[in-house]
Amino acid sequence: MTNDNQSLRGFLETVEQEFPEEILRIREPVSRNLEMTSVVFELDRLGKSPVVIFENIEGTKTPVVTNIAGNRKLLAHCLNAEARNLPTAFRDRCQNYIPCEVVSRGAWDDIVLEGDQVDLTQLPIPFQFSVDAAPYITAGQICARDPETGVDTTGFHRLMLKGKNRLGISLHSRRRMYEFHRRAEARGQSLPAAIVIGTHPLHYMGSMVYAYPPHVRKYEIIGGLFGEPYRLARCGVNNIEVPAGAEIVIEGEILAGVHEPEGPFGEFTGYASYRSTQNVFVAHRVRMRRDALFHSVVSGMSRDHILISCITREGEILNALRRNLPNVKAVHVPHKTCGAFLAIVSMKKIAEGEPKMAMLTALGTELYTKHVIVVDDDVDIFDMEDVMWAVATRVRAEKDIFLVPGVKSAIIDPTSDPKTFTVTKMGIDATAPLNENFAERLTISDAQRTRARQILGNAGVTA
Ligand SMILES: Cc1cc2nc3c(=O)[nH]c(=O)nc-3n(C[C@H](O)[C@H](O)[C@H](O)COP(=O)(O)O)c2cc1C
Structure with a gap:
């Protein structure tokens, strides 16, 4: 057999050897009818996303391999990268x-x-x-x-x-x-x-x-x-x-x-x-x-279906933004927005108007990206609660939200017009204004944290 390192079975062999805990072989007979999908969704509910091989499908000798793309660690390994550097x-x-x-x-x-x-x-x-x-x-x-x-x-x-x-x-x-x-x-x-x-x-x-x-x-x-x-x-x-x-x-x-x-x-x-x-x-x-x-x-909205879309969109939008805005730090396309419809951009804003420039670029990169939120680089864009805090406390709706109606969009987007498949795209600038004396974010320093952990450790509280 040729081509192993570039084939599905070559990938399975690598996972089996290097990440045996990330491959699950189901040997019990399984029906083609609904069962394979519900097994993977149930694993997800348990916080697990291994590659799953159904070895015994009723009525056939051919095994079914699924969920090969639902695991950041394995995808990162394919690119010799750390999971956090995948995009x-x-x-x-x-x-x-x-x-x-x-x-x-x-x-x-x-x-x-x-x-x-x-x-x-x-x-x-x-x-x-x-x-x-x-x-x-x-x-x-x-x-x-x-x-x-x-x-x-x-x-x-x-x-x-x-x-x-x-x-x-x-x-x-x-x-x-x-x-x-x-x-x-x-x-x-x-x-x-x-x-x-x-x-x-x-x-x-x-x-x-x-x-x-x-x-x-x-x-x-x-x-x-x-x-x-x-x-x-x-x-x-x-x-x-x-x-x-x-x-x-x-x-x-x-x-x-x-x-x-x-x-x-x-x-x-x-x-x-x-x-x-x-x-x-x-x-x-x-x-x-x-x-x-x-x-x-x-x-459906499985990791297997969406994770790669998140990664490729994050990478593509980052590529487009970095051409003009070197101060863009990162992009996140969350799973729960279907890996498609929302992009969050973090930037170190140097001049007013940059978030709008970033939003126009990101919205124009492709048809699926429908909403873009830009935040300052003190906000953790992988933590949706932090992003919502920035939206709640830094957005002045009359200035910071803009709408672009009538844009070509995804047919599959349930909000797109059923005849023209267009949507209204939206940008939300959740960065704080630069030159106004804007409210100062509360912080706890690393030294304070270390001391707090010490106090808690002494009181018997550990992570
Ligand atoms: C699992 C999966 C299923 C997909 N199904 C479809 C589909 O049914 N129709 C479609 O147009 N795009 C679908 N896509 C998206 C396309 O594969 C994607 O847009 C691709 O870049 C299109 O390639 P093309 O430029 O050769 O048309 C799917 C993507 C994934 C990950």
Whole structure:
């Protein structure tokens, strides 16, 4: 087997060896119906987020691997970074594009099923929330080439199981895949595409990057994250190259001019989503490893679904801000804001107007970022109570809040207009004014703290 350090199973091996407490193998028989999702949500309630491998799914021999992206420590290890430096490590590495290496054969070429042999219902595709319209492939990286330039892309898009060779697909992010399909459709053609299941978490991370030049391949960004060329092999559709170490490849096309109901689906917003671009993928060929693992992302507002979005957005917004504002300290996109809709920026304000500049930049970085709060650098942006204290005590609503109506936004955002998918974006400047004699924050010095701990220790109180 080649490509191990860049494959899902290579990642699992590393976790098993170096962080055995962060991998959980469930050997008891488990149903595809709702059980896998609720196990991971229950672990989260217990404050745990290990990689979970369901080894015994009823009706199949294929194990399901899930929650590979729900753990900061493991993701940081993939980038040789400390957990607290993850957004910065991501930000640095994803700007270092490394050309790919094409190898002659993919590990997924053991078994090839074509024509009538294709039967996607044989895969252990979980049915995740009771509201879902059907079982969903949630860890399918869709790979395709721009019909105009030939540059390829890769990204997750939810895939609703509709039949043996038919999947509903939603391209609601309206990024490259949406545009490639639109360009193909404008020529009256379907878009040849491959669905890749079972890749390394750095592929997941790199595929979420959205601010990069049009000639750059996402695979080159993923190579930057690995710190070496990403190894690809050519599959059988439109010369599309896919990761050589992947588990399963489904070749086919996203149809031109065909729209069918897709959804509802339990989305990362924490709501059932009925919104979709309602496209259709038809599978022509399946290739897989003999002992393939099936990767599934836990949907809904799980860590598995959201943590990487938090990290990539923090990194991307930081990249955009640092170009003009070196005094920006950090950015936080909290999990509970769906890893998407709110960004908190901390800065050492030098001049009035800088928070507004930062907010306009952050709001314009991409469509999902809807609210931005800027705070001074004495506020801990990873502590929402501290952020709310700054909002409560430093915001003068008549001056410090601005609204930008009618901005293109996320289709999946339940507040976006159901026809135009626009929202009103909001900036909140929660920094204290510079030149007024503004109230002084109460502090307790480190020396006082040390003395207090000593007094408490003597009284029998320890942490
Ligand atoms: C687990 C997961 C599922 C996703 N599902 C979808 C989806 O169904 N549709 C969509 O447009 N974007 C979805 N996204 C976001 C896209 O993957 C992301 O915007 C990506 O950068 C799009 O790539 P592209 O530029 O190749 O279109 C999902 C992201 C994650 C992490």
